[in-house]
Amino acid sequence: MSSSRSKRTIGHDEFDPVGTLSLIALYFLILVAMWLFMYFVEFVGNDPTVVGLL
Template sequence: MLIINMPDETSHSTDANSNSTEPAKSWEQRNPEIEREITIDEYQPTGTLTLTLLYFAIVVLMWIFMYFVEFAGNAPSIID
């Protein structure tokens, strides 16, 4: 097994003026003008999938409820 230790993004900068008691700045704080773009492989829309499945479940439950209200034990209301 190959294990590679990569430096952390919050590692200390090499500034001569930096105080050792100050917390290290993150990469985003050091480079505010650079935006990180993610690729389609990194994008995982779990929240969107969850909301879609929740919406689908609500629609299915409503459809089942309306089926029993309209047809189970009663004649269709249009034919009455």
């Protein structure tokens, strides 16, 4: 019983890394949300709220 396996090669034009691009976009959105939190909550007010309570 012999089974023949065929190997499919994917060229450069056929490769579409949608998952990788979506992960990079998700990480970028998380960084933007963290920056907005730090800017608007911590540094816009007169006194810091979380950092430097002393």
